[in-house]
Amino acid sequence: AQSVTQLGSHVSVSEGALVLLRCNYSSSVPPYLFWYVQYPNQGLQLLLKYTTGATLVKGINGFEAEFKKSETSFHLTKPSAHMSDAAEYFCAVSDRGGRRALTFGSGTRLQVQP
Amino acid sequence: NAGVTQTPKFRVLKTGQSMTLLCAQDMNHEYMYWYRQDPGMGLRLIHYSVGEGTTAKGEVPDGYNVSRLKKQNFLLGLESAAPSQTSVYFCASRTSGGALEQYFGPGTRLTVT
Numbered sequence: 001a002q003s004v005t006q007l008g009s010h011v012s013v014s015e016g017a018l019v020l021l022r023c024n025y026s027s028s029v030p031p032y033l034f035w036y037v038q039y040p041n042q043g044l045q046l047l048l049k050y051t052t053g054a055t056l057v058k059g060i061n062g063f064e065a066e067f068k069k070s071e072t073s074f075h076l077t078k079p080s081a082h083m084s085d086a087a088e089y090f091c092a093v094s095d096r097g098g099r100r101a102l103t104f105g106s107g108t109r110l111q112v113q114p
Numbered sequence: 115n116a117g118v119t120q121t122p123k124f125r126v127l128k129t130g131q132s133m134t135l136l137c138a139q140d141m142n143h144e145y146m147y148w149y150r151q152d153p154g155m156g157l158r159l160i161h162y163s164v165g166e167g168t169t170a171k172g173e174v175p176d177g178y179n180v181s182r183l184k185k186q187n188f189l190l191g192l193e194s195a196a197p198s199q200t201s202v203y204f205c206a207s208r209t210s211g212g213a214l215e216q217y218f219g220p221g222t223r224l225t226v227t
Contacts, residue, residue: 009154032214043118043204043218044157051214090156094214098164101147101172102206102216104156 002027002093006105014113019078021108023065023091026072032094033074034102035065039087047089050074061085086112116140118219120205126225127195135190135222137205143217144210146188147172148180150201151221157204163188164210195226 007022025031032051036044048059055067061084065076074091088109092102118139127133137146144165149157159172163182177199179191188207192199202223206216 004156034215036218041221043220044206045218046215049215099162099170100145100208100214101159101162102157104149104158106154106156 002031002095002103004091004093004103004105006089006091006108008108009106010109010111012111012113013081015083016080019063019076019081019085019110021076021089021091021110023074023076023105024072025074025091025093027093029096030069032096033065033067034092034094035059035063035074035076036090036092037087038090038107044090047076081110081112083112083114086110118205118207118217120203120219120222122222123220124223126227127192128227129196131195132191132193133195133224134192135203135205135224137188137190137207137219138186139188139205139207139217140186141207141209141217142185143207144185145208145216146182147206147216148178148188148190149204149206150174151204152201160190160203195224197226200224200226 005024034049035047050067058064091105147162148160161180163169166185169180205219208216
């Protein structure tokens with residue numbers, strides 16, 4: 001069974017500071033990995049995904065994530081936080097079987113201080 | 115192109131009442147999913163469908179039923195609502211091909227009193 005662990009349910013950074021949101025996964029097969037963002041009272045929007053190939057993945061809004069197989073991690077980073085980045089972020093892993101469903105982490109709420 | 119839409123957006127039910135949540139997508143996607151979101155637990159898969167006329171159970175299916183009579187619609191039913199079903203419900207869809215990401219609807223906030 002797959003699982004995703006997001007360390008830190010709440011992260012607070014100052015505007016302009018580095019954003020680092022941690023995600024570790026467990027999977028018996030090479031995973032497909034995703035980061036989604038959820039703004040208040042909205043659905044989930046895809047930030048970026050890793051399937052195969054380059055382990056450093058760039059997404060929207062200046063975010064990127066690096067797949068590290070040896071550490072079973074897929075941490076999300078952004079060099080400089082903006083107030084508009086305040087949201088909840090979910091890491092997810094997709095199974096490769098017939099259903100292709102997502103298993104989500106519990107989420108990290110990012111707060112950006114002025 | 116509206117993407118994935120959900121109706122209703124909000125609903126309050128009394129314990130024991132029934133209701134149906136509707137999900138519609140206009141992207142001709144094969145796969146559709148129902149998730150529930152609870153604080154501190156992320157999203158959990160309730161039921162899913164890999165094509166018209168097919169449905170299957172996810173991780174938390176108890177108390178829910180689904181139907182996929184038309185490719186574009188995926189209905190989630192609660193036959194006898196319980197307070198434990200108070201949650202935000204999200205529908206998602208995706209293609210069966212190479213693109214792996216799921217597209218999510220805006221959610222339905224359900225309160226059962």
